[in-house]
Amino acid sequence: MTESVNLPAGFEDLAPYAAVWGSLETQEERYLQRQHSTMKDLKAYYDATAPRLNAIFDHLDQFPMDALPDSEALLYRTALGLTETAMAIEVFNQPRVPYAPFPHKMAIEWNEYR
Amino acid sequence: MANLSEHMTKARDMGLDNGRVPVEYYTSADYFRREQDMIFRRAWLMVGRVDEVPEPGDYIVRDLPTLKASVVIARGKDGKVRAFHNACSHRGVALVCQERGNAMTFRCPYHAWVYRIDGSLSAIPAEQDFPHVDKATSGLAPIHLDSWAGFIFLNFAQEPEATLPQFLAGLDQMLEGAPFEQFPFCIRVTDEIDCNWKNLVNAFNEGYHVAILHSKTLRPAVVPKENPHLHYLDVKHFGPHSAGTVQRNFDYNPQAPALTWVYAQMLPTSAPDIAAIEEGRAGFYEHPGINRLKIPNFGTETITIFPNISIQPLANGYLFYQFWPINEGRMRTEVRIYSRHAPRTLREEYAMASTLAATRDVVVEDMAMSRLQQIGFESGGKTHQQFGQNEPLLRMFTRDYEAYLQGKGMGQP
Ligand code: FES
Ligand SMILES: [Fe+2]
Numbered sequence: 001m002t003e004s005v006n007l008p009a010g011f012e013d014l015a016p017y018a019a020v021w022g023s024l025e026t027q028e029e030r031y032l033q034r035q036h037s038t039m040k041d042l043k044a045y046y047d048a049t050a051p052r053l054n055a056i057f058d059h060l061d062q063f064p065m066d067a068l069p070d071s072e073a074l075l076y077r078t079a080l081g082l083t084e085t086a087m088a089i090e091v092f093n094q095p096r097v098p099y100a101p102f103p104h105k106m107a108i109e110w111n112e113y114r
Numbered sequence: 115m116a117n118l119s120e121h122m123t124k125a126r127d128m129g130l131d132n133g134r135v136p137v138e139y140y141t142s143a144d145y146f147r148r149e150q151d152m153i154f155r156r157a158w159l160m161v162g163r164v165d166e167v168p169e170p171g172d173y174i175v176r177d178l179p180t181l182k183a184s185v186v187i188a189r190g191k192d193g194k195v196r197a198f199h200n201a202c203s204h205r206g207v208a209l210v211c212q213e214r215g216n217a218m219t220f221r222c223p224y225h226a227w228v229y230r231i232d233g234s235l236s237a238i239p240a241e242q243d244f245p246h247v248d249k250a251t252s253g254l255a256p257i258h259l260d261s262w263a264g265f266i267f268l269n270f271a272q273e274p275e276a277t278l279p280q281f282l283a284g285l286d287q288m289l290e291g292a293p294f295e296q297f298p299f300c301i302r303v304t305d306e307i308d309c310n311w312k313n314l315v316n317a318f319n320e321g322y323h324v325a326i327l328h329s330k331t332l333r334p335a336v337v338p339k340e341n342p343h344l345h346y347l348d349v350k351h352f353g354p355h356s357a358g359t360v361q362r363n364f365d366y367n368p369q370a371p372a373l374t375w376v377y378a379q380m381l382p383t384s385a386p387d388i389a390a391i392e393e394g395r396a397g398f399y400e401h402p403g404i405n406r407l408k409i410p411n412f413g414t415e416t417i418t419i420f421p422n423i424s425i426q427p428l429a430n431g432y433l434f435y436q437f438w439p440i441n442e443g444r445m446r447t448e449v450r451i452y453s454r455h456a457p458r459t460l461r462e463e464y465a466m467a468s469t470l471a472a473t474r475d476v477v478v479e480d481m482a483m484s485r486l487q488q489i490g491f492e493s494g495g496k497t498h499q500q501f502g503q504n505e506p507l508l509r510m511f512t513r514d515y516e517a518y519l520q521g522k523g524m525g526q527p
Contacts, residue, residue, distance in 0.1 A: 027467055031474075050372045057379075057461050065460050076460060082372055083468040087475055090370030091330050097475050099482035101307075106474060109302045 005070045007078070008059060011052075014078055017045045021081030022074045027108045034084040035096050035103050046089045049082050118340055121407055123349035123358070123506055130509040134498040137491045139515070140310040146442035153421050153518045154180045158260070158267040158274070158281045160423050160436065162187060164195060165264060165298050171216040171231055175200060179440045181270060184208045185257060190232040191218070195261070197268050198233045198254035203247075220254075229254055262286050263294050275524040283353030283525070285419065288403035296397060297431045297452040301466070303474050304448045305481065310491070311422065311437045311445035312511075313484035318416065318424040318435060319507035321346055321360060327483055331476045336362040336413055345504055346416065348407050354420035354514035354523060356507055359405055362413030373472070379465040398427035418507065420514060430454065433473065443488060449477055 007014055020041075024030050034042065049056070056079050063072050088095045096102055125133070139145050161176050166187075173188035184200035200208045202222040209222040209229075219236065220229045228237040233254040238244050258269040260278035263286070267278050279286055317323065321344030325337045337344050338361050346358030368374050398404050398415075404427060405412040417425040424435040431453040438446040451473055457463035490496070501508040517523040 027470060031471070046372070050375075053372065053375045057464070060460050065458075065463070080464060080467060083464065083471045086370065086372035086468065087471055090368075090373055091472075091475070093330075097478040097482060099486060100478050101482070101485070104478065106303055106305045106478070108470065108474075109304075 005074050007075050008071045010059070011056070011075055014048060014075070017048060017081070018074055018078040021045070022078040024077060024081065027080075027083070028105065030081050030084045031106065032103055033081065034088055037085075037088075037095050039088070039093075039095060042085050042088050042095060045081065046085050049079060050086070050089075053079065053082070118347070118409075121347040121359075122341070122345040122504075123347070124503040125501070125506040125509050126503060128349070128351065128506050128510065130506055130513060132509040132512040133501055135501060135508075135512050137497055137499060139512075140312055140488070140499075141442060141491050143442050145519075146439060148519050149439060150180060152521065153515070154178075154439075155270045156275060156518065156524055157421055158269050158278050159421075160265050160267050160419065161185065161197075162266045163264050163294075163298075163300075164261050164266055165295065166214075166266075167195060169216065171218050172214075173210065173217065173231070174214045175210050175212070178438065179446050180438050183257075183270070185268065186210050186220075186254065187259070187266060188231050188233075192232070194232075195259060195266065196233055197257040197259040197266075199257060201255065202227055203235060203252040203254070204238075263289065263292060265294070280525050281353070282419075283355060285352040285355040285357070285417070288350065288352070288357065289401070289417070290403070292401050292403065292427065293397050294432065294452075297454055299453050299456045301451045301470055302448065303451075303470070303477070304446060306440065306444060306446045307481045307485055308444055309481070309484040309488035310442055311439040312515075313487050314435075314437045314445065314447060314480060315418075315422065315424075315511060316505075316508050317480045317484060319356075319418060319511060320505045322502070322504055323483070327479055328476060331472070331479060334363065334368070335366045336360070338363050338411060343504060346507070347409065349506060350406075351510060353525070354511070354518075355418060356510060357403075357415050357417045358507065359407060359409065360413045360416055360426075361409060361411045364411045373468070376465045376468040379461040397430060398432065399429060401427075418511075420511070421518075435477070443492070447477065447481060449473070 007018055021033065024033060056075060060072055060076055063069065068076060092098065162174060166174050167189040170189050170191050170193060173186055176185045176187065178185060186198045186200045187195060189195050200210050202209045204222065204225055204227045207222055207224045210220050218231050226239050227235065230236050233256060235249045235252045238247065258274050260267055262278055262282060324344045325333045325342060341361060346360060349356060349358040399412065404415045414426040414428055422437045426433040434450040434452065436448045440446060451470060457466050514523055
């Protein structure tokens with residue numbers, strides 16, 4: 001799906017991270033991706049996106065949240081990976097929650113939402 | 115707070131024994147069977163919120179692994195919420211197959227017996243072949259239901275030994291008017307894990323582990339210098355239920371850019387809304403039953419409802435945890451994060467996803483430890499575990515657990 005969709009202008013350099021995180025649709029998938037990533041990859045992704053959260057959301061703010069164009073939707077999904085990656089980089093200093101089984105899946109349901 | 119240590123309730127202050135508790139309670143299949151019969155078939159069990167079925171015809175289906183029960187909870191035309199076993203009166207099929215919906219009738223997919231939303235049987239195809247079936251008494255099997263503060267409780271006994279208010283034993287009065295209904299939006303996280311359910315109940319009933327197990331997640335935000343073992347303060351008990359006050363670090367100032375960014379977008383459920391507290395408009399924080407000591411760095415009141423619920427009201431929402439045994443060595447954890455509203459912007463949605471990940475990771479730490487604990491228990495080298503003076507609620511839970519297994523507990527002394 002990411003083949004035909006490009007990131008919005010100004011965010012093209014995030015393409016390598018969009019290839020990994022931009023195809024994930026749910027928090028469960030992002031949690032698993034984090035667990036299967038190396039710290040090196042997580043750090044590179046974090047360094048590229050975390051300082052740009054404001055720029056990313058300033059751009060996304062121009063669109064209705066329920067009708068993001070494909071490029072913006074890809075950018076948003078790419079940014080969402082940071083919700084998991086920040087836990088690895090800023091909190092645990094490792095991809096997985098210490099002592100947890102691996103891989104660890106947890107079902108998440110946003111009640112009657114979207 | 116002149117002297118905080120005065121409010122650090124110790125087991126001896128509550129006259130609690132149970133400093134040594136048999137590991138067998140946590141590993142034996144026989145104890146699990148007794149728990150099913152003597153606790154989960156007798157106590158009132160929380161299964162949802164009335165606002166999950168707001169309109170007549172709204173229904174939800176819940177499965178309760180402990181009792182292998184499939185339950186339909188439905189609001190009738192008359193506005194009344196009822197619960198039934200999801201089992202057809204003909205030959206038993208669990209006929210309601212959607213997890214939620216709105217309907218005025220339920221039609222069994224096997225032979226099309228039809229039930230009304232109030233559970234009564236309305237039609238039998240080829241009815242002449244069932245002359246022995248009295249339609250008036252062959253509806254879906256009802257389950258006793260009552261609600262408190264918008265929480266739906268079920269009781270699986272033929273006749274409950276106590277009403278829900280009797281069961282709640284004053285906890286309901288302490289929390290009278292607490293604004294749970296202001297936080298209708300919920301994210302639910304569930305997981306099954308290999309440990310006894312009581313390991314998790316215990317983990318939520320003491321703060322002793324917070325600075326250690328949660329050293330990277332919770333400790334910086336909640337463990338204050340003056341209470342390094344995060345002793346619960348002002349422990350209140352109501353029959354087998356309890357509440358204890360927990361502090362947090364208001365000077366916590368995360369230096370981590372991505373998490374800090376989240377804090378700036380939206381008030382995450384678990385962050386203190388200092389401005390709101392000062393203006394006295396901060397949801398639960400104004401309630402007289404919560405933070406009775408009026409400690410300035412109030413974090414949460416951790417509320418335990420026997421046998422398997424922990425509720426933590428926060429500045430801008432509340433956390434709800436429930437622990438269901440599947441057998442003696444396996445359990446299901448359900449975490450619900452309640453907030454004021456669904457995200458209205460992408461920034462809020464991102465912030466909520468981030469808060470969800472952070473909250474989940476803390477519970478994952480508790481579950482990971484509970485699993486290691488089970489491995490240790492089952493290894494068989496120890497016959498007992500030890501509960502300290504600083505773990506009064508673990509001793510209290512054990513006291514009431516033993517009482518229930520002996521047929522007491524429900525209002526009886
Ligand atoms: S089992 Fe339901 S109609 Fe036969
Ligand atoms: Fe914990």
